[in-house]
Amino acid sequence: MRKSSRIYVAGHTGLLGRALLSVLGERGYTEVITRTHAELDLTDGLAVDGFFKRERPEYVFLSAGLTGGIVANLTYPAAFLHTNIAIQDSVFQAAQKYNAERVVFYGSSCMYPRDCPQPMKEEHMLTGAMEKTSEAYAIAKTVGVIACRAYNAQYKTKRFLALVPNSLYGPYDNFELETSHVLAGLIRRLYEAHIEGRERIALWGSGMPRREFLFSKDAAEASIFAMENADRLENTHYNIGSGADYSIKELAEMAAWGIGYAGAIEWDRTRPDGAERKILDSARFLSLGWRPKVNLEEGLKITCDWFVKNKVKMI
Ligand SMILES: NC(=O)c1ccc[n+]([C@@H]2O[C@H](COP(=O)([O-])OP(=O)(O)OC[C@H]3O[C@@H](n4cnc5c(N)ncnc54)[C@H](OP(=O)(O)O)[C@@H]3O)[C@@H](O)[C@H]2O)c1
Numbered sequence: 001m002r003k004s005s006r007i008y009v010a011g012h013t014g015l016l017g018r019a020l021l022s023v024l025g026e027r028g029y030t031e032v033i034t035r036t037h038a039e040l041d042l043t044d045g046l047a048v049d050g051f052f053k054r055e056r057p058e059y060v061f062l063s064a065g066l067t068g069g070i071v072a073n074l075t076y077p078a079a080f081l082h083t084n085i086a087i088q089d090s091v092f093q094a095a096q097k098y099n100a101e102r103v104v105f106y107g108s109s110c111m112y113p114r115d116c117p118q119p120m121k122e123e124h125m126l127t128g129a130m131e132k133t134s135e136a137y138a139i140a141k142t143v144g145v146i147a148c149r150a151y152n153a154q155y156k157t158k159r160f161l162a163l164v165p166n167s168l169y170g171p172y173d174n175f176e177l178e179t180s181h182v183l184a185g186l187i188r189r190l191y192e193a194h195i196e197g198r199e200r201i202a203l204w205g206s207g208m209p210r211r212e213f214l215f216s217k218d219a220a221e222a223s224i225f226a227m228e229n230a231d232r233l234e235n236t237h238y239n240i241g242s243g244a245d246y247s248i249k250e251l252a253e254m255a256a257w258g259i260g261y262a263g264a265i266e267w268d269r270t271r272p273d274g275a276e277r278k279i280l281d282s283a284r285f286l287s288l289g290w291r292p293k294v295n296l297e298e299g300l301k302i303t304c305d306w307f308v309k310n311k312v313k314m315i
Pocket of ligand 1: 017037041167
């Protein structure tokens with residue numbers, strides 16, 4: 001990418017999109033194109049075609065999509081399936097038709113089988129049944145990864161790059177209790193306990209399952225790295241994780257420290273735990289030279305500080 005390349009960040013108001021804008025800005029890219037959801041509904045193929053025809057983006061970060069936690073996935077599976085497939089399809093078609101140089105697409109770690117060996121490798125995709133609660137979303141993401149491969153193969157290009165980040169977190173995450181992912185939900189709950197001056201809080205599960213998180217800016221850096229090294233990538237997807245997993249208990253303690261909650265944390269073992277461990281094997285992408293920069297402690301502090309500064313009014 002040249003500093004003057006026309007770069008479209010789709011979904012720039014989201015967690016990853018904000019991080020992409022921030023990193024692209026810091027690195028001096030000057031022609032970054034954005035459209036809000038209201039300005040351009042990416043599920044509308046005709047509208048997306050018109051946008052690509054007019055704007056001719058050369059590089060596309062497809063960080064738009066319908067995302068959410070377990071409750072949202074269970075309540076709106078059809079929306080998760082349709083919206084994500086329609087966005088991918090519209091953008092891939094237009095990017096191919098108007099010759100965008102590169103498109104980065106994001107899969108998800110829930111594409112891997114529910115009982116996947118850990119750490120999860122790229123080749124584990126489609127080797128077993130997926131977790132039922134996120135199946136519709138995971139199938140849509142799998143379609144996107146296969147679409148990248150199919151377009152590249154049919155048109156003999158390296159236009160479509162598929163990255164599979166593990167759970168992301170950072171400023172601008174969704175902190176709504178009904179729709180948030182695990183870490184943002186933890187931060188919100190601990191913050192509420194803190195400002196209400198509660199002496200104890202009960203969190204779901206045993207606290208024992210282990211999870212891997214990637215700071216949103218590290219995912220943005222990985223995406224730019226993928227664009228810059230596209231010629232070295234093979235026509236397959238690449239995992240991008242931090243390489244370190246933590247128990248939910250450790251996460252809660254770190255988040256409590258970040259948010260200033262000093263009360264006791266108890267575990268409600270009557271609530272389900274989910275998979276024991278979920279960590280990606282990112283060796284394939286790491287072998288190209290990318291490294292995450294922000295460890296969980298630093299990233300959580302940045303995220304908690306951002307939440308306290310920006311979201312206090314919501315509560
Ligand atoms: N967050 C994670 O842990 C994670 C992990 C792996 C992969 N991913 C993938 O990475 C991508 C970005 O995730 P994220 O967490 O940044 O998501 P996010 O915070 O939910 O942001 C999604 C963005 O997409 C926009 N959007 C949704 N539907 C749209 C539509 N029909 N037309 C136009 N824009 C639309 C949203 O705008 P509005 O809010 O205005 O609708 C928002 O800007 C997604 O594809 C996600 O599946 C995320």
